Amino acid sequence: MNHIKVFLNAWNLQQLPVTMRLTSLEWRFLLCSDGKTPVYQIQRRLGITDQERDYVLNRLTASGLLNEKSLSLEELAQITIDAAAPVTEPQTFSEYLQAAATTVPAPEQNQKKTMPAFSPLQKPSIPAPAPTVRAMSLQSVIQFIFSQSSDTTAGHLATYKVFMGINTQLLKRNGITSLRFQDDRFITDTELQDAIAENIKKVLKVTCPEELFYSQPPAGRK
């Protein structure tokens, strides 16, 4: 009746003494005893005879490595029915493996057929950095000019003098036909940026600071 019993590995495998020695079959039986799989299924999986099964089982239970798990009546009935069901011709594990090997092409053989000749992988090319737009904030320009001026009127006049020196066609090309001092927009035309920077230097005698530029226009701002 051993075949319808269910055993549970009594030890956490990691807690077993590292010096403990078992046969290969005993190790496999021990590892298959999960508290759910009945003995007859483990026997079939391992392809061992009844004598081998009983021998291993006795050794493992005697040494305290396996404990029999108690079953409910329903579980016992299910296992008994399953165990009595006709099965294909009993096979040993090695027979089972051999049979499987003949029906499913071995992965190694498969790979040998399809694996291309070795060639080194192409070194992935480094993607070109995404182009960043260097934009100049018009409001930052105006604020900068004002910061260099003594008062609002001086700021207005200085802003006028800066923009007065810029070709109006260049301004219009960038959609600037008039300029209110609270206006803001982002200038991406480098020619206009250069013209503004040049006129700031000419009028205010200072270099256009880097803070007036942004690597990209902030979302939602024109």
Added chain:
Amino acid sequence: MNADQLKIFQNITLAYFAKMAPDEKPPVLEEAYLQFDTPLLLDFTSLIAISGSYEGCLYLTTGPAVLDVLLRRHGEQNINDATRLDMCRELSNVLAGNASHAFGADWTISVPQSVTTAEIPTLKLPPSTFIMPFVWKEMKSYVVVGLQSKEQI
């Protein structure tokens, strides 16, 4: 032209309108702005050319209703385009005097002109202008500075 000179020019120009109607609300200067497109010109324009470190002009441009008020304040009974143009010339003289007072030390002020809409095409004005709007008796007029560097001419 510096900010102090410009402020003097603004103040004495607005003071002229305030003096014309001392019992009413004085003219109010609005936020200035820059224009790079077609020059802003209303029906009547009083203009003086100026020359110094830059070349350009100063002008006051307004509609007929403002000139009508000024004509009445001067006691003019007959108000028509001819007398409006006379008033426009008068304003040009005022501007010239104001500009001499404000910028006289550094700038040469030309003979004043009065310009009507018909004469606008003959004007050669700087492409970039500094516009100072003001409201007087609920009507808007504009004092405009148009300058350009000598190499831009």
